[in-house]
Each structure stands twice: as structure tokens, then as C-alpha cells.
Amino acid sequence: MANESPRIRVKLRGYDSSVVDRSAKSIIETAISTGAKVAGPVPLPTKKRKIAVNRSPFIYKSSIEHFEINTHKRVIDIIDPTPKTIDALQHLEMPAGVDIGIQ
Secondary structure (H helix, E strand, O other), X not given: OOOOOOEEEEEEXXXXXXXXXXXXXXXXXXXXXXXXXXXXEEEEEEEEEEEEEEOOOOOOOOOEEEXXXXXXXXXXXXXXXXXXXXXXXXXXXXOOOEEEEEO
């Protein structure tokens, strides 16, 4: 483990899976065009958050409406990034609704 190559881990999160996939594709294309190697995107388990809300607080209080929010996640590893790769990733335009974490 002493000769571990430098890498960048990019984590993407969003509510719409197609937007997250398009963002991952643009990050991969940018990294490959600047000469870095890419591993991924690896789809992580989707987090399903379920919420139950009363339809009415007075007469119909036993009637409940259910909502579900799915959070889709992807992980991309960029191996041996060049300074050109880092600069290109910083200036990359991402669509709204995608949260990006870089380590």
C-alpha cells in the first residue's frame, strides 16, 4: 500500500436517476479526455424515504396519504488525475438537482 496511486472519488446524489446518470457520463467523458483512468460509475443502493401524512386533521383524520422519495447514488473513481483533469472537473457545468461530493 506504500505505492498507492493518487485518486479522486466523486460521489453523486440526486432524486432523478436519469439526471444522475447523465452527470456521471459527463464527468467520465471529461476525465477520459484529459488523460485520466476512470473506474465506475458504481451504483450504490437507492435510499427510499417514505412519509405518511394525514389528509385532514379534523373529520377524515384516519385517512392517510403516502409519499416516497428515492435518493439515487453513484460513485466514480478517477485514477492518476492530471492537473488538467482537476481543472476541467472544477469548471464542469452540472444540472440542478445533483449533489456532488469530491474526496
